[in-house]
Amino acid sequence: MYPVIKIKDSRGKFRHSTIPVIYSTQNCKCFYCNKFLQFKKYHPRIEDKQDGYTIDHLFPRSLGFTLYGNAVIACRRCNEKKGDRPPTPEEIARAWNIYQKSDLTFVATIIFP
Numbered sequence: 001m002y003p004v005i006k007i008k009d010s011r012g013k014f015r016h017s018t019i020p021v022i023y024s025t026q027n028c029k030c031f032y033c034n035k036f037l038q039f040k041k042y043h044p045r046i047e048d049k050q051d052g053y054t055i056d057h058l059f060p061r062s063l064g065f066t067l068y069g070n071a072v073i074a075c076r077r078c079n080e081k082k083g084d085r086p087p088t089p090e091e092i093a094r095a096w097n098i099y100q101k102s103d104l105t106f107v108a109t110i111i112f113p
Contacts, residue, residue: 018104019055023073025102031056031094032078054079058087058095059107069099069107 023039030037030053040052056074059065062084072095074082087095099106 018071018102019073021102021104022071022098023053025098026073029073030075030078031072031091031098032074032082035075035078037073037075052076056082058091060084060086065107069105072098 020039023037028036028039037053053073054076055071056079057065057070058072059070060083063086096106
């Protein structure tokens, strides 16, 4: 049985200062494929930064989810592959665990049956 997920109506803005905390809580790995990611932000025009991280909005920005507590660290390939797809319940539960471990506020409240 899947957990019940309630999205918070938060007005908080995305904070880039939380990225190092999420990066370390994810053990320096991509949220989706577990590939090791160097702590240097990916830039599409610089070839040597291919191994850097990207900030993936778990709930897509295209659907209006630009709030604080909606980011995970992903490799460029996985971030592009996911695109505007909504997260699966398993991905939401994993992200919720990351935010719980790092004492950050996640955009969703998860109620386990």
